[in-house]
Amino acid sequence: xxxxxxxxxxxxxxxxxxxxxxxxxxxxxxxxxxxxxxxxxxxxxxxxxxxxxxxxxxxxxxxxxxxxxxxxxxxxxxxxxxxxxxxxxxxxxxxxxxxxxxxxxxxxxxxxxxxxxxxxxxxxxxxxxxxxxxxxxxxxxxxxxxxxxxxxxxxxxxxxxxxxxxxxxxxxxxxxxxxxxxxxxxxxxxxxxxxxxxxxxxxxxxxxxxxxxxxxxxxxxxxxxxxxxxxxxxxxxxxxxxxxxxxxxxxxxxxxxxxxxxxxxxxxxxxxxxxxxxxxxxxxxxxxxxxxxxxxxxxxxxxxxxxxxxxxxxxxxxxxxxxxxxxxxxxxxxxxxxxxxxxxxxxxxxxxxxxxxxxxxxxxxxxxxxxxxxxxxxxxxxxxxxxxxxxxxxxxxxxxxxxxxxxxxxxxxxxxxxxxxxxxxxxxxxxxxxxxxxxxxxxxxxxxxxxxxxxxxxxxxxxxxxxxxxxxxxxxxxxxxxxxxxxxxxxxxxxxxxxxxxxxxxxxxxxxxxxxx
Numbered sequence: 001x002x003x004x005x006x007x008x009x010x011x012x013x014x015x016x017x018x019x020x021x022x023x024x025x026x027x028x029x030x031x032x033x034x035x036x037x038x039x040x041x042x043x044x045x046x047x048x049x050x051x052x053x054x055x056x057x058x059x060x061x062x063x064x065x066x067x068x069x070x071x072x073x074x075x076x077x078x079x080x081x082x083x084x085x086x087x088x089x090x091x092x093x094x095x096x097x098x099x100x101x102x103x104x105x106x107x108x109x110x111x112x113x114x115x116x117x118x119x120x121x122x123x124x125x126x127x128x129x130x131x132x133x134x135x136x137x138x139x140x141x142x143x144x145x146x147x148x149x150x151x152x153x154x155x156x157x158x159x160x161x162x163x164x165x166x167x168x169x170x171x172x173x174x175x176x177x178x179x180x181x182x183x184x185x186x187x188x189x190x191x192x193x194x195x196x197x198x199x200x201x202x203x204x205x206x207x208x209x210x211x212x213x214x215x216x217x218x219x220x221x222x223x224x225x226x227x228x229x230x231x232x233x234x235x236x237x238x239x240x241x242x243x244x245x246x247x248x249x250x251x252x253x254x255x256x257x258x259x260x261x262x263x264x265x266x267x268x269x270x271x272x273x274x275x276x277x278x279x280x281x282x283x284x285x286x287x288x289x290x291x292x293x294x295x296x297x298x299x300x301x302x303x304x305x306x307x308x309x310x311x312x313x314x315x316x317x318x319x320x321x322x323x324x325x326x327x328x329x330x331x332x333x334x335x336x337x338x339x340x341x342x343x344x345x346x347x348x349x350x351x352x353x354x355x356x357x358x359x360x361x362x363x364x365x366x367x368x369x370x371x372x373x374x375x376x377x378x379x380x381x382x383x384x385x386x387x388x389x390x391x392x393x394x395x396x397x398x399x400x401x402x403x404x405x406x407x408x409x410x411x412x413x414x415x416x417x418x419x420x421x422x423x424x425x426x427x428x429x430x431x432x433x434x435x436x437x438x439x440x441x442x443x444x445x446x447x448x449x450x451x452x453x454x455x456x457x458x459x460x461x462x463x464x465x466x467x468x469x470x471x472x473x474x475x476x477x478x479x480x481x482x483x484x485x486x487x488x489x490x491x492x493x494x495x496x497x498x499x500x501x502x503x504x505x506x507x508x509x510x511x512x513x514x515x516x517x
Contacts, residue, residue, distance in 0.1 A: 451508025
């Protein structure tokens with residue numbers, strides 16, 4: 001039973017009761033049974049029904065035990081903070097209020113730095129007798145959090161016997177968060193065997209000593225090869241890594257690429273861990289299997305937390321190209337349209353089954369378009385163009401854009417892809433004015449040598465050079481027969497070399513080595 005504020009009268013009646021007078025001058029009557037009475041603050045009185053001579057009591061460290069000699073009446077009570085006993089015939093003072101020690105509280109130093117070596121030391125001091133141990137309660141307040149901003153502390157202290165003081169150490173927890181100064185307030189609370197003195201509270205301050213870091217975000221530009229790179233991986237760089245985590249948003253937007261056709265439109269939020277210099281953004285790239293000009297889209301950074309965005313580097317551009325550029329020998333993987341060899345090393349480039357554009361570098365290159373309708377450019381250097389029977393046919397003929405006569409060469413492979421000899425004979429046919437490739441091939445197979453009167457048909461393992469001078473198919477062509485007599489549309493080669501450099505041989509026989517190896 002609790003009394004609360006003011007001067008209260010509490011009665012327990014039958015049974016073993018516990019009564020709390022709390023503040024004020026209270027009267028506590030436990031009634032029959034063995035009771036526990038707490039007086040609290042003020043001048044408190046325990047009430048008994050019998051005469052003084054019928055009771056005895058003992059004291060142990062401020063706790064009084066009252067024993068009633070009459071059976072089945074007041075029993076044996078324990079009294080805490082009780083100053084007086086009221087019997088039916090008299091009132092006895094057993095512990096004047098002023099006899100309890102008074103507890104005061106102070107802190108020194110009053111302020112410490114968060115990352116420093118000094119701690120806040122709270123000193124509890126008791127007046128009067130120090131003979132016995134004493135437990136004193138206190139509460140914790142302030143803006144700092146117990147167990148987070150400083151090492152965890154309890155809510156009570158124990159004075160050792162014969163000691164007038166006891167301390168509580170508040171050890172700040174170091175962090176890297178830039179924040180306001182925080183306070184730790186200890187406030188004395190009422191308890192048994194003491195009174196709360198003045199000052200009854202002490203405030204210590206934990207001073208933040210973290211330095212604010214200014215971080216700036218930038219994002220790079222990137223070029224990806226459609227069909228080879230499934231994702232565009234952009235890197236976001238922090239110029240000055242921050243001890244705090246950094247977050248930001250990003251979003252994609254088209255330039256001339258089409259969202260969800262050429263790439264997957266995407267937005268998101270990225271968190272860069274504390275003290276970390278980079279993060280990546282991954283945007284899926286979609287392959288349409290079309291040989292087309294470069295396309296582009298942007299990735300824009302926004303809404304940074306614990307950072308700013310570089311005004312010159314907050315937008316990354318992603319270029320989607322169909323052309324893989326390489327300084328090494330490469331074979332195009334499936335779904336990649338084009339290959340450009342760069343640098344000056346003697347390296348090779350090989351296409352796939354698609355319609356490829358393959359360009360050499362300034363070195364000596366071997367270029368093989370393989371299947372598909374391919375456009376081949378050797379570039380500088382004495383290059384070799386590889387053709388396999390069955391792959392540059394009348395329906396899927398390849399073109400060499402810069403064949404250098406007497407410098408570049410053509411290397412033939414069988415239909416199975418194995419090495420073979422150069423043609424056994426090579427000649428230039430008469431110029432033609434036909435309008436279809438089919439008619440051109442028929443004409444060459446009928447007469448492959450323009451310098452001899454009459455028809456000189458294109459023989460097995462032979463090749464002919466021919467020019468079409470007018471019309472839609474005007475240009476220069478090589479027609480190459482395999483080891484089977486007559487024209488085989490699925491196997492014999494037709495190669496367009498329009499755009500060649502050098503002097504075109506005269507009509508008639510041509511040294512095979514001028515064009516073939």
